[in-house]
Amino acid sequence: MGRKFKKDPKNKKLFYKYLSIITLVSLLxxxxxxxxxxxxxxxxxxxxxxxxxxxxxxxxxxxxxxxxxxxxxxxxxxxxxxxxxxxxxxxxxxxxxxxxxxxxxxxxxxxxxxxxxxxxxxxxxxxxxxxxxxxxxxxxxxxxxxxxxxxxxxxxxxxxxxxxxxxxxxxxxxxxxxxxxxxxxxxxxxxxxxYSYAKRMLQIFLVAALFSLVVSFLAVYYLSYRLTRPLRDMATATEHYAQGDFSYKVKVRGHDEVAQLSEAFNTMAMSLSALESSRRSFVANVSHELKTPMTSIGGFIDGMLDGTISEDKYEHYLRIVSDEVKRLSRLVTGMLNMSKLEAGEMQINMKQFDISADIFKTLLSFERKINDKSIEIVGLDKMESMIVSADEDMMMQVIYNLIDNAVKFTPQNGYIEFKTYRDKEKLFVSIKNSGAGIEREEADKIFERFYKIDKSRSYDVKGAGLGLYLVKSIVELHGGQIVCKSRINEYTQFVFWLPNV
Structure with a gap:
């Protein structure tokens, strides 16, 4: 990061080429x-x-x-x-x-x-x-x-x-x-x-041309230097970026197209810096998410093998081991799906199914967690059958991630409300949970990959920042959209829609 970059004489090749061309054109x-x-x-x-x-x-x-x-x-x-x-x-x-x-x-x-x-x-x-x-x-x-x-x-x-x-x-x-x-x-x-007259005229022209060329050379030298300076700055910046130093910025001069290019270059640098930060955060998160369940699984199994854990408690700890294995499986699946989505390799198998029934089935897998936190489930009795044309496996992942997110952030004795409805063109699914809510600034970022609201991990202790990113990507892949609505210390609500059958 502290590496000093020496100025390469070759960096001025474009400047001298441009200067030579302009001078030659002027002479011609x-x-x-x-x-x-x-x-x-x-x-x-x-x-x-x-x-x-x-x-x-x-x-x-x-x-x-x-x-x-x-x-x-x-x-x-x-x-x-x-x-x-x-x-x-x-x-x-x-x-x-x-x-x-x-x-x-x-x-x-x-x-x-x-x-x-x-x-x-x-x-x-x-x-x-x-x-x-x-x-x-x-x-x-x-x-x-x-x-x-x-x-x-x-x-x-x-x-x-x-x-x-x-x-x-x-x-x-x-x-x-x-x-x-x-x-x-x-x-x-x-x-x-x-011929003498022509010779005199030619001499006059050559003297005038020489004077004009000198003036033009100085003007072109100055202009060429100014025009190529941002390019040299960008070349220097790329060397810094290649070393992972995204703090270097290209100086923006003026308001012309070159200045716009410099601004775009700096914007790109900020994006690369944010991406690099996200990548490092992702690596740290994934490392932690892999290490924590692996440590738990290894510790419990070793305890059973060496007799530290008595046989009457095997079932309890094996259930924990099973949950951690499922957690690892979801993490790996999420990373694979993210890779496929970004590569455009995710295949959609469209078919018609009842999305309300899938919400019921998915909710059953969270029964123990819901009971442990005494969460009230609202709206299931009012839900009607809603037929949608989509990839059912992908929609199950969307529903699972949204319910998992709701259960995770709903406080003790809170509630989760489900609602499905449709208009002439769209089918809507709403999942709303009570809780601390999300700041407006955070609400704009939660669908970014690797982004986690609580950086200290005091709440989201079992997330890698991929769930909502995958939800948004899958919904948009089906031609729909998803939005987040929240009020601090009251609720958080996710609503997504899909095209009608």
């Missing part, structure tokens, strides 16, 4: 938020840039159509008759490319680049003999040409197989007389400036 949450933000920001930027590219390719295509329409001659995708309009278009492309920092060029319907800013001479005129080192090797896929022939086209990709890396692309058709003769294409790399 920050990373998810950061990744989501960068993804949304990247998509938003791409959409904005594609909108800008599409708007400018449309402007160039409309401007090109207007320029070409102002000049006579025939223009097609393979031959340019007039150099002047191409110079104007090339100049427009050059200015627009510089303004939006994009690569803009025009392709014919075969996918070849025919106009780009690199074809402009130093005198700002289109040089048809110029060789473009940038776009000279481009050959736009037919699928792109088909997609951009009749309407504007945008993509985030490699423009078919033109580029090695993903780029932003917008295309608008140039139409003469409702016929597409060329396509304006504008491309923009996903520049390093965006």
């Amino acid at each position: 949450s920050v990373l998810i938020v950061c990744s989501t933000y960068l993804g949304i920001a990247s998509k938003y930027r791409n959409d904005e840039q594609l909108t800008t590219l599409a708007r400018n390719t449309t402007i160039i295509s409309k401007n090109s159509e207007k320029i070409l329409s102002q000049f006579s001659g025939k223009y097609n995708s393979d031959d340019v008759v007039d150099i002047s309009p191409l110079s104007m278009i090339c100049n427009t492309i050059n200015n627009m490319s510089a303004a939006i920092d994009a690569d803009i060029f025009i392709i014919n319907m075969n996918g070849e680049v025919v106009v780009c800013k690199e074809m402009m001479s130093d005198r700002f005129r289109f040089d048809s003999n110029a060789v473009c080192v940038v776009h000279g090797g481009y050959k736009i896929d037919q699928s792109i040409i088909d997609a951009a022939t009749d309407k504007d086209y945008t993509e985030v990709g490699r423009l078919g197989s033109t580029f090695v890396r993903t780029q932003l692309t917008a295309a608008s058709p140039i139409k003469i007389n409702n016929k597409t003769v060329a396509i304006v294409i504008a491309t923009e790399k996903i520049t390093s400036s965006w």
Whole structure:
């Protein structure tokens, strides 16, 4: 009981596990938020840039159509008759490319680049003999040409197989007389400036995340410690209980579910303490109940054998020995029945019988004790036959225990009153005896197993505290109930009911 319990580092395993999980979840949450933000920001930027590219390719295509329409001659995708309009278009492309920092060029319907800013001479005129080192090797896929022939086209990709890396692309058709003769294409790399921006944002997020994690770690550490402290207290308490020390109590903190669990744990400890006390009391009672008759039986038989008791007194002492043997038999039977009831192994053999007749028969077995105490029996002349459906052997035990209890506690020249009656649903049996009565506090406990009203055993000298517990259990097993009514220094009355046949 005085054993000291050392704190085991393993007791904090749950605390560290909980702390690690919460920290990991917080870190993952920050990373998810950061990744989501960068993804949304990247998509938003791409959409904005594609909108800008599409708007400018449309402007160039409309401007090109207007320029070409102002000049006579025939223009097609393979031959340019007039150099002047191409110079104007090339100049427009050059200015627009510089303004939006994009690569803009025009392709014919075969996918070849025919106009780009690199074809402009130093005198700002289109040089048809110029060789473009940038776009000279481009050959736009037919699928792109088909997609951009009749309407504007945008993509985030490699423009078919033109580029090695993903780029932003917008295309608008140039139409003469409702016929597409060329396509304006504008491309923009996903520049390093965006990656720099993303990197800066990631750094900001990581700094914020680090700060948040530190704060979260401290908060989670504190909360985890508070949440797991009652569990550690309970673990310590179980160690005490395992050693039989039920005095240790878990401290209740707050009013939440953990506090309710702590209260329930303490309630359980009190129940275990009461059960342990009852068990010890039961062991002491049973030991005494076994020892007393065994001592009497052994003493009387030894007296007969060694001649201490004369032969003319044999019958008297043999009767005492017989009573003690019966007492031992009842004690053992009660313990066996209690064990069966608690294990749910008690089998009920239902049959119909007259419970009033069983009361008469059982009362006859107490005739000598009743006569010795000059007890008056009341109510037998008014009892009628009462048929009940129950296990007769069990009901006989109920009746026997109640009569035995009444005879035991009825004073000299007292009375015991019997009554049976019924209503539409229930059959009632009442056994009332005069005497000292039972305190209200005691009346609530007398049906508990091993409980004895008189701890000093000055009255209940031959009981183990099982009789009324078995009575209550058997009655409830039949679907009935039993109650105790008492008035101090006047009477004690037990009334039980069973369902009608």
